Amino acid sequence: MLKHLLVAAAVVAAIPASADTLRVATSADYPPWESVNSAGEMIGFDIEVGQAICAKIKAECIWTNQAYDGLLPALEAGQYDMIISAVSITDERKERIGFSSAYAQAPASFGASGNGFGDIADRPGLQAALAGKAVGVQGSSIFEGLVGNHFPDAIIKTYERADQIVADLAIGRLDAALMETTSWASMSEANAGANLSTFGPQLDFSEYSELGEGIGLGFSKDDADLKNRVDEAIAELLADGTIAGISQTWFGFDATP
Structure with missing residues (x-):
């Protein structure tokens, strides 16, 4: 499967x-x-x-x-025209690429296997609980900076x-991890043996600026036309309820801005 994806990437580029x-x-x-199903x-x-936006702007x-x-x-190297992958709009990323307007919001949560962290009500409680603990994050994601800035221990x-x-x-190599709140339920369902659960208060942009201004599509900085x-397509799809409906399907709630 990976070989096929790499070949596809080379062809697309x-x-x-x-x-x-x-x-x-x-x-x-x-x-x-986003994920890959059993049919690939x-x-x-x-x-x-993304498909709704492509249809709206009449692009293949x-x-x-x-x-x-x-x-x-x-994207910066010109291999793609657009990226869409739960990419948060942040000032740091704006220095590198252009962003669309936000089409979704994505609060985050800490999670663990078995959750031995108990009830934690606030940031000081999280800081104390995570001190000295191994916390997993996806590389180059907003979570790497968030944990480094707010949970230095x-x-x-x-x-x-x-x-x-x-x-x-699942095997205890990590004590905890940070991901979008919406992803934990899917990860738990797909990995029942990992015994995943979230803990502590939900993190949002009001307290953690690293989470960005919402989720947007990325483009080359000089592609103003795209x-x-x-x-314009996002505005129409938000106004007519299309994105809200897709959100309900995948998240069970309305994650639109």
Whole structure:
């Protein structure tokens, strides 16, 4: 499967973009945002939102599954025209790429296997509980900086994929991990033996600026035309309830801004 994805990525990178053809990349390892089903198809909230946007702007979108930590570098290198992969809009990332308007919000939660952390009500409680603990995060994600900035006594371990984090939680190589709140339920369902559960208060942008201004699609900084087309499509899909409906399907609640 990985071989096929790498071949697909190479083919896509060689195809020049046109007004009606867009090269779109995602990291399909983060359900329910995006993942690969048993038939080898990419599915999830972002996939359906991306497809709706492509239809709205009347573009043929060629999708590629790319490791998350390679998304921004590949976009900057011109391999893709657009990325959609639960990418939070942050000031740091704005220095590198352009963003659409937000189409979703994504609070985060800490989780563990078996949860021996008990009831934790606030940030000081989380800081104390995580001191000296190994905390897993996806590399190049907003969570790496968030843990480093607010939980300095935690031991950060980075991973390429979320399923690797879950595997290490299950065998005790990690004490805890930080992911979008919406992902924990899907990860728990897909990995019943890992005995996953969240703990502590939910983290949101009001207290943790690293979580960004919402979730957006990424483009080259100088592609104003594509940004304008996508922003218009997002506005229409938010107004008519399309994205809210997709959110209900995948998350069970409305995650729109």
